[in-house]
Amino acid sequence: MIHVENLTKYYDDLLAVDHINFDVRKGEIFGFLGPNGAGKTTTVRMLSCLTKITEGEAYINGYSVKKDKKMVKKSIGVVQDTANLYGDLTVKQNLKFIAELYGVDKKRVNEIIKEFELPADRKFEKLSFGFKKRATLAAAVLHNPPVLFLDEPTVGLDVRSSYAIQKLILRLNKEGHTIFLTTHNMQIAEKLSHRIAIINKGKIVAIGNKYQLKTLLKKKIKIEVEISNIQKQITSELQTFSPRIEGNKVIFFAEDVHEFLEQFYQITKKYNIKTKSINTVLPSIEDVFLEVTK
Amino acid sequence: MKKAYYIAKKDFFEYFIKPPTLSWGITFPIAFALSFLIRGKDLFFLAPGLITLASFFGTTSMASAAIVFERRMKEFERMIVAPLDYWEIVLGKMIGSFLFGMLTSIVTILFIIPLLGMYSLNLGTLGIALVLSSLVFAAFGVYISMMINDPRNVMVILNSVRFPMMFLSGVFIPLNTYPFMLQIIAYALPLTYEIELLRWVLTNNSFLNPFITIFGSIIWILLFFVLSIWALKRRY
DSSP: OOHHHHHHHTTTTTEEEEEEEEEEOOOEEEEEEEEETTSSSHHHHHHHSSOOEEEEEEEEETTTTTTTHHHHHEEEEEESSOOOOOSSSHHHHHHHHHHHHHTOOTTTHHHHHHHTTTOTTSBBBSHHHHHHHHHHHHHHHOOSEEEEEEEEETOOOOOHHHHHHHHHHHHHTTTTTTEEEOOOOOHHHHHOEEEEEETTTTEEEEEEOHHHHHOSSSOOEEEEEEESSSOHHHHTTTTGOOEEEETTTTEEEESOOHHHHHHHHHHHHHOOOEEEEEEEEEEOOHHHHHHHHH | OHHHHHHHHHHHHIISHHHHHHHHHHHHHHHHHHHHHTTTTHHHHHHHHHHHHHHHHHHHHHHHHHHHHHHTTHHHHHHHHHOOOOHHHHHHHHHHHHHHHHHHHHHHHHHHHHHHTTTTHHHHHHHHHHHHHHHHHHHHHHHHHHHOSGGGGGHHHHHHHHHHHHTTTTTTSOOSSSSHHHHHHHHOOHHHHHHHHHHOHHHHHHHSSSHHHHHHHHHHHHHHHHHHHHHHHHHH
């Protein structure tokens, strides 16, 4: 559904996206992750005809983003990182305007208002942030596009609103929309995406489903240790196990648990550190992300 | 064409028929005209220039406010991701500003005509002059707003163009008294043609031939329209 070949973007001398290649299959939710400034938004903007492509080519629904812009625009719905509907218009006026731009029957406006449970006559600027996001999503699907680009759809939302948007994304996917999801939230990416690509410094550094991505970790076993007091020595002396402090726990990664435990036991004994608990857990996408974007 | 109308209609409800905008569209031209007319000198000479200036400042400010605000809030990109032709976006934005320019001009004229006793005006030619000047200024405002890279700078850029124009377009001093080089510069400014056209309609005493001013206005409209489309294409 989306085919990207050597896609490149320069802003003057700055290389923002560096010859990236990937495919998004019909009907999948494709998570697109990366640290700030990695090139996520630039990629989405190029694919949605908002930024010119410097080099390479991209095809959406079979149409060239460079040559068939109008057909590409008919095939996509875009939710940007800001809730960008018109503040002084009501939700209904906003959706009616979008429907007019896309040549969509106005009956669809009422349908979508019902479907997304939106307050039709409330001015957009008066809506809560959660409803603003929901209305923006409604505007993106009004013309029923096969592909949806969602750039940080849950950012800034409280847990309940974020959950509601996630449910909507899953529902839209079930209804047949292919979804290109850009997010900073690893849990959401892991939960919703069929496949994930990680971009770093303009390059795709990992791509695959969550199981494939986790095999990229050289040290595949994640060990969570809770100790009486976290001391410098425990992280410095066990540096080979990539320690990371998370609250009152220290996270380690190991290929061989026995080897880790042996060394860990010696250190705790040496510095008189009491161990409260040790657990081995499966690594998450967040762990993969931290590894590949080092 | 229909989609341009939808954009203009949206702008009309979103920006133009708001109490602050309307009061500005009415009070600004009146205050502006009064500040000159109160001295009572050369009123017949000044009136066409003042009416045109009120429309010039109102229309260009409104065009830029509507576009720049939308560009900053990324609302403008809604139209870019929609399957529209760029000329439809430019035309839609122009129509909205044009309507505001007409309002400003009409308010100023209604205020000035009784002051000067110009009751035997040809409404047809007056209408043509106002429509043409509002369209020129709307196209000019749209072009400047599309061209600038940082939307926050629009007023600085707009004013750095508008104020010199104000003094070089024959508002306060007759064009034929300008030194030759300044006359050449004046002919290269869109404001000159609109002032001269209205001067001909109101006082029948213009320096430029009215047909030249009408032709010049049409050229300016087309030029800024095409340049705005080019500026959009360059950006997206």
